[in-house]
Amino acid sequence: MHDEFLDQLKNLQSTFMNMGINVSEQIYQASSTFMNHDKSQAKLIVSDDSQVNTEEVDLEKEALNLIALQQPVAAYFRQIICILKASSDLERIGDHASSIAQETLRMKKKQKLPDVDAIISKMTLKIREMLEATLDAYLHENESAAKLIAQDDLTIDKYFVECRNLIIAEIEKDTKKIPSAASYLLVVRLLERIGDHIVNLDEWVVYNHSGKLVELNPGKIEPDLIKNELKTEKEEVDDNAVENPNSVDSPSK
Amino acid sequence: MTDKVITSENVRLYYGEKEALHGVNLDFKKNEITALIGPSGSGKSTYLRCLNRINDLIPEVTVTGSIKMDKQDIYAPNVDITELRKRVGMVFQQPNPFPFSVYENVAYGVKLAGRSKVSKAEMDKIVEDSLKKAAVWDEVKDNLNDSALSFSGGQQQRICIARVLAVKPEIILLDEPTSALDPISSYAIENTLLSIKKDYTIIIVTHNMQQASRISDQTAFLLDGKLVEAGPTKEIFINPKEKETNDYLNGKFG
Numbered sequence: 001m002h003d004e005f006l007d008q009l010k011n012l013q014s015t016f017m018n019m020g021i022n023v024s025e026q027i028y029q030a031s032s033t034f035m036n037h038d039k040s041q042a043k044l045i046v047s048d049d050s051q052v053n054t055e056e057v058d059l060e061k062e063a064l065n066l067i068a069l070q071q072p073v074a075a076y077f078r079q080i081i082c083i084l085k086a087s088s089d090l091e092r093i094g095d096h097a098s099s100i101a102q103e104t105l106r107m108k109k110k111q112k113l114p115d116v117d118a119i120i121s122k123m124t125l126k127i128r129e130m131l132e133a134t135l136d137a138y139l140h141e142n143e144s145a146a147k148l149i150a151q152d153d154l155t156i157d158k159y160f161v162e163c164r165n166l167i168i169a170e171i172e173k174d175t176k177k178i179p180s181a182a183s184y185l186l187v188v189r190l191l192e193r194i195g196d197h198i199v200n201l202d203e204w205v206v207y208n209h210s211g212k213l214v215e216l217n218p219g220k221i222e223p224d225l226i227k228n229e230l231k232t233e234k235e236e237v238d239d240n241a242v243e244n245p246n247s248v249d250s251p252s253k
Numbered sequence: 254m255t256d257k258v259i260t261s262e263n264v265r266l267y268y269g270e271k272e273a274l275h276g277v278n279l280d281f282k283k284n285e286i287t288a289l290i291g292p293s294g295s296g297k298s299t300y301l302r303c304l305n306r307i308n309d310l311i312p313e314v315t316v317t318g319s320i321k322m323d324k325q326d327i328y329a330p331n332v333d334i335t336e337l338r339k340r341v342g343m344v345f346q347q348p349n350p351f352p353f354s355v356y357e358n359v360a361y362g363v364k365l366a367g368r369s370k371v372s373k374a375e376m377d378k379i380v381e382d383s384l385k386k387a388a389v390w391d392e393v394k395d396n397l398n399d400s401a402l403s404f405s406g407g408q409q410q411r412i413c414i415a416r417v418l419a420v421k422p423e424i425i426l427l428d429e430p431t432s433a434l435d436p437i438s439s440y441a442i443e444n445t446l447l448s449i450k451k452d453y454t455i456i457i458v459t460h461n462m463q464q465a466s467r468i469s470d471q472t473a474f475l476l477d478g479k480l481v482e483a484g485p486t487k488e489i490f491i492n493p494k495e496k497e498t499n500d501y502l503n504g505k506f507g
Contacts, residue, residue, distance in 0.1 A: 071462075071463065072503055073466065073490045073503060074489075074490060074491060074493050074498065074499040074502050074503065075493075075499045076499075076503050077491065078491065078492070211488075211492025212492075
């Protein structure tokens with residue numbers, strides 16, 4: 001391949017990395033905005049998201065040009081396809097962050113659910129760790145690291161189920177909290193979806209390195225995994241209190 | 254599993270003292286197109302020419318190792334070379350029709366093969382069928398008595414393919430058959446190869462990577478007289494095992 005192609009590919013890679021770092025920052029901003037109920041910051045995030053979308057379209061154009069004009073194959077082909085597909089996931093993560101900010105704008109009263117906020121904070125931290133580790137795995141073409149990171153999505157799924165149970169319990173106590181509970185539910189769901197998109201990114205890291213299309217999402221590989229894990233945890237806690245642990249409802253119901 | 258029509262083991266070829274092929278192990282499967290790729294001087298054409306013993310025509314060439322066609326060693330002393338070349342037809346880079354009519358070109362091999370009892374009607378049918386298979390019939394059917402040289406390069410090349418097909422070979426070797434042709438003629442030849450592969454085993458040397466990826470089932474990459482890697486075309490073009498293959502496919506050297 002010409003040096004010019006290699007330069008263009010390097011540019012593509014660094015644009016992609018920058019996009020990833022920006023998206024990670026977007027997640028942080030969005031969820032802290034939500035937790036702090038900072039409406040002016042939320043407006044900023046929503047308007048910044050169109051910037052990420054434009055970046056993604058430019059990246060796609062560049063990648064498609066390289067494929068059509070330079071016709072790379074083998075490793076170079078995989079590298080470009082990886083960026084093309086992974087950038088869609090990044091763009092979608094950015095959309096979700098923007099939707100979280102929009103929920104901040106939608107929440108009218110300060111009906112905070114501090115217990116849920118605490119988990120959202122942990123969830124956000126974990127998601128950003130996963131995203132940044134994934135970008136690192138992409139940069140170093142580290143397939144085994146990508147596979148390990150994907151496993152962490154189970155933690156995100158657990159946080160989600162925990163939050164959902166807490167939110168439902170809050171509604172049962174006080175129906176006036178329904179509007180904010182709806183926002184909370186949506187936000188934790190969006191964070192959970194961001195986790196899934198990060199797993200997709202890990203799958204593209206694997207493709208880039210080995211040419212293999214794999215499913216790394218632990219929840220998709222084994223749908224009952226999270227239910228069973230939460231059940232086990234609950235059983236351990238309730239072991240002394242409940243005579244028949246089998247009668248305990250699954251927390252994910 | 255597809256049958257192996259040709260198996261070659263440790264094929265070495267010497268021009269005098271100089272070793273040009275350094276022990277090639279490669280098999281070819283029935284009814285598949287195998288592309289041989291590699292830079293100039295990598296030995297791909299030299300290797301191809303071992304498969305119908307055309308290298309025998311060069312005095313100082315020696316071939317060692319084994320090449321078996323249906324388990325029979327084609328370099329065994331009792332092999333009839335004319336018989337072998339009837340089974341293994343060849344098409345070259347430059348279209349090389351004889352300076353006869355289209356009809357005589359296609360009929361030539363059949364006559365040479367000594368089928369003297371072929372009647373005019375039978376020969377007409379062989380010529381028509383072969384030209385049809387080579388996807389050039391519609392373009393030449395009204396001018397069968399015109400000189401083959403009066404047609405375009407792409408048509409001439411397909412007439413040459415028809416000439417090979419008329420002898421009913423099992424294997425067709427093509428040495429860069431489209432490198433002298435424009436894209437439209439190249440596509441026509443590629444279409445022809447795809448449409449006839451169900452009845453033949455095709456081995457094609459090509460410098461055109463896109464051509465190899467478009468039409469071949471298997472790809473073998475040679476470099477400096479050695480086979481670097483061979484395998485299903487999809488694997489070679491998406492996830493080759495060797496860095497040298499990746500570099501060559503992307504035009505990094507050669």
